[in-house]
Amino acid sequence: MVIYFAFDTQDECDCIIAVYETYYSIMLNIAVSILHDKAQAEDVVQDVLITLADHTQRVEQITSDETKYFIATVTRNTAIDQYRRNQKRAVPFADEIEAECLFAESHIDEDAMIQKMTFEETLQQIKELPAPFSEVLLLYYLYELSCPEIAKILKIKPVAVRQRLKRARATLGIKIVSEAKCEG
Numbered sequence: 703m704v705i706y707f708a709f710d711t712q713d714e715c716d717c718i719i720a721v722y723e724t725y726y727s728i729m730l731n732i733a734v735s736i737l738h739d740k741a742q743a744e745d746v747v748q749d750v751l752i753t754l755a756d757h758t759q760r761v762e763q764i765t766s767d768e769t770k771y772f773i774a775t776v777t778r779n780t781a782i783d784q785y786r787r788n789q790k791r792a793v794p795f796a797d798e799i800e801a802e803c804l805f806a807e808s809h810i811d812e813d814a815m816i817q818k819m820t821f822e823e824t825l826q827q828i829k830e831l832p833a834p835f836s837e838v839l840l841l842y843y844l845y846e847l848s849c850p851e852i853a854k855i856l857k858i859k860p861v862a863v864r865q866r867l868k869r870a871r872a873t874l875g876i877k878i879v880s881e882a883k884c885e886g
Contacts, residue, residue: 714758718751721773724764729777736781737788746781753780790855827877835870842867 729750733743753776754761761769828839841852842863849867853860 714755717758717761717764718755720764721754721761721769722751725770725773728770729773732774732777733781733784736778736785742784742788743781746777746784749780749784750777790851827874831870831873831877834866835873838863838866839870839874 726747729747730740730743733746734740737743737746750773754773760772763769825844828836830836831839837856838852841847841855842849847855849860849863852863856863
């Protein structure tokens, strides 16, 4: 354990070591049950120990039920936070979207094929837009993410996401109208 530097006194250090030795398997089991990944669960256990370093006053008796529940709650919440971060990172890329379209195309009837072609044409139009516009449109409409979620993914403010959506819709509309006039 390499978190000795985080303690003011030797008593705090001994407390965290005792917590680790007593509750490691419980913390690991809680984290694995939520994350289904032992490596990430071990990371969560380490994060919990670091968190507990700031709250050693809450851990008066190592073997008390109150301490056990506190540690279990902190572990569960930390694991859930990690799980949510994992879910936000799981945004498919445009190539995966195309693969899904091709797979789904072979399993639909004629009416759905017409709708799918329209979808594919629209998707192609979106892909031809500048990157900031296409990213926002795909995340908002295809993956049905909210503006704050898109803002976190793109590391911009939600106001900027809404502005990009507005400009992207306008640009896409102009592009579709101009192509329809050329064809018609």
